[in-house]
Structures are given as C-alpha cells and as structure tokens.
Amino acid sequence: MKDAIVLKDLEQIKAISQQYRLDVIDAFDNLPKTAKQVAEIMGEPHGRVNYHIKMLEKVGILELVEEVSKLGVVEKYYCPVAYKILIDSSAVTLDDVMDDTISKVSLALFESVSKDFYESIELYTGNISRKIAYSADYFLTETEAKTLNHEISRIVEEFLKDKTEPKAGADRYTVAHMLIPMPAKKNVENSK
Secondary structure (H helix, E strand, O other): OEEEEEEOOHHHHHHOOOHHHHHHHHHHOOOOEOHHHHHHHHOOOHHHHHHHHHHHHHOOOEEEEEEEEEOOEEEEEEEEOEEEEEEOHHHOOOOHHHHHHHHHHHHHHHHHHHHHHHHHHHHOOOOOOOOOOOOOOOOOOHHHHHHHHHHHHHHHHHHHOOOOOOOOOOOOOOOOOOOOOOOOOOOHHHHO
C-alpha cells in the first residue's frame, strides 16, 4: 500500500464525492477485506457495498489484492491503494462540472471529519485530547493560501509518516486541516 494517492482525474474525484463511498473506504481500515466483510462492518446490504467497491476499484482507489477459493466460492479481497487520498485540483481544468465535483468532495470529507469528531465525543471517555485550532479572518492571496496549505500538509505528513500502524501506548486519531476561502465581509471601511 502506498503512503498517498493524488487524485487528478475527474472520474476519481467524482468517485469519492459521495459520503457513502468514503464510508466504504474507511471500513477497510487499511486492511484487505471482502465486500461481504465491509458490508457486515457497515451494516449495509452486500450488493450495495459491492457495487461501490467495484466503482472505487474501476477508478483506481481500491485494488483487488487476493482471490481465495473456499468451497467453490471465490472470495475477492480488496484494499485501498494508499493510506491517504489527496486531491490536486490544480492539475485539472476547473470548469463548472469539476468545480461542483470538488465542492461535493469537500463537503463529503468535511462530513466524514465531523462524524469522527462527534463519535469521539459520544464514544470515548478519559483523557483523550481533542485539540481544535480555529483562526479566522486572515487575508491571503491565492499563492499565499496554497503555500500555507502546502506547508501545513508537509509538516503534518513528515510528523505522521511512520505512525500509520497501531503500536503499544498509542491511541487512534483523525488529523485534519482546512483552509476555507470566504466571501469578503461587507463593512463600513470597504464601502467608503
């Protein structure tokens, strides 16, 4: 399994623009599983999960890693091709379809992070740290925003590069960062 896959193709980006498919990918927990196993984890119908697994395999986000024959039935084991999925929108032409697709992916990823956050609050007790840094109303050029995003990603990736496997004394965490372009606020200073 690769450390990361960078999605540049519209079909790949469309494939993960649905929250359900992100849930399918998450159910693998970076381990080979059959569609039946993923369906059981998700509590979803096998046929529905299998359809989405095939779609994710078709665009190269999941891969078939093993076929095992048991009592005349072939079990197909799939796995995500990488630990992390990154989207490089700068590599594609941002027409209306691509812009809409990237917006859907952003929303699906945000919903996934939100779900993880709320599950953490509901299910985990004790001294688990939930640190959120929130900063608003900075004014950046597009180049500055890309540079900041690149630097944050670089620092996070460097720190986490050898922390993808469970180890003694380590808890599981979700790590996310966002730069969100906002419409300009109307204020008295700008209207003069």
